[in-house]
Amino acid sequence: MNDHDDQQICKVLQQSCPRVDPTLHRDLWPRVLHKLEDSSEGRVPWYDWALVAATVLIVVAFPRLLLVFAYHL
Amino acid sequence: MDLLRRFTLGDIDAFETLVRQIQASIYAWIVRIVRDPGVAEDLTVDTLWRMYRLRHKIRVDGNFEAWAHRIATNLAIDYLRRKKPEHSLLAEPVAAPNSDHLLAREIREKIQEAFRRLPPKLQVAATLALIEERPYDQIASALGISVGATKVRVFRAVRILRKQLSDAGITPMRRAYNE
Numbered sequence: 548m549n550d551h552d553d554q555q556i557c558k559v560l561q562q563s564c565p566r567v568d569p570t571l572h573r574d575l576w577p578r579v580l581h582k583l584e585d586s587s588e589g590r591v592p593w594y595d596w597a598l599v600a601a602t603v604l605i606v607v608a609f610p611r612l613l614l615v616f617a618y619h620l
Numbered sequence: 621m622d623l624l625r626r627f628t629l630g631d632i633d634a635f636e637t638l639v640r641q642i643q644a645s646i647y648a649w650i651v652r653i654v655r656d657p658g659v660a661e662d663l664t665v666d667t668l669w670r671m672y673r674l675r676h677k678i679r680v681d682g683n684f685e686a687w688a689h690r691i692a693t694n695l696a697i698d699y700l701r702r703k704k705p706e707h708s709l710l711a712e713p714v715a716a717p718n719s720d721h722l723l724a725r726e727i728r729e730k731i732q733e734a735f736r737r738l739p740p741k742l743q744v745a746a747t748l749a750l751i752e753e754r755p756y757d758q759i760a761s762a763l764g765i766s767v768g769a770t771k772v773r774v775f776r777a778v779r780i781l782r783k784q785l786s787d788a789g790i791t792p793m794r795r796a797y798n799e
């Protein structure tokens with residue numbers, strides 16, 4: 548393909564598919580922030596993990612507590 | 621601490637400042653590929669969201685905008701893969717029909733259809749290089765390939781396009797838009 552062919556193909560394509568307006572007409576930050584908040588909703592917060600860890604530690608340290616809990620259930 | 625470093629550490633205020641700095645550039649890049657302002661806005665939001673999720677992977681001394689454009693380009697290519705086949709490259713202009721106009725319109729539709737049938741990676745390279753006339757080094761950077769490989773993609777796109785148009789009875793070199 549030579550430069551002349553290139554120019555002809557460019558011309559045909561540009562006439563068939565005119566350029567689009569590349570200007571962004573509004574601020575997208577609110578939408579980005581909303582998406583970030585949505586995506587973080589499914590995550591388990593750190594304090595929930597801390598609670599689970601504390602419970603596991605207590606059960607390991609004092610296994611008989613399970614019996615006490617079972618009795619009260 | 622500079623803005624980019626604060627962003628990589630997850631500072632949401634730094635991210636907001638960065639978004640306001642680069643959103644127009646990302647949008648302009650995407651809309652040139654997908655050629656639909658609504659879709660381009662959605663993909664820009666997705667790009668910015670993905671940048672935040674991948675912030676720990678960015679090199680603070682690297683080219684931030686090129687990294688953003690690469691993410692944007694990948695999302696645009698994914699969109700072109702998923703896109704419905706009837707989607708048009710542009711809104712059809714409304715005009716009084718006459719035989720010349722109908723013929724021109726038919727040719728234009730065939731060219732658009734042939735263009736849409738290109739593999740997305742070739743279509744993106746051809747759109748940016750031939751329609752938008754972006755510099756090859758910029759396209760190569762956004763595609764994550766060399767300038768030589770970008771030229772090969774454009775060459776392959778033109779070859780396929782020429783074959784498809786020839787099969788459809790159109791020889792763009794001689795006749796397409798002589799009206």
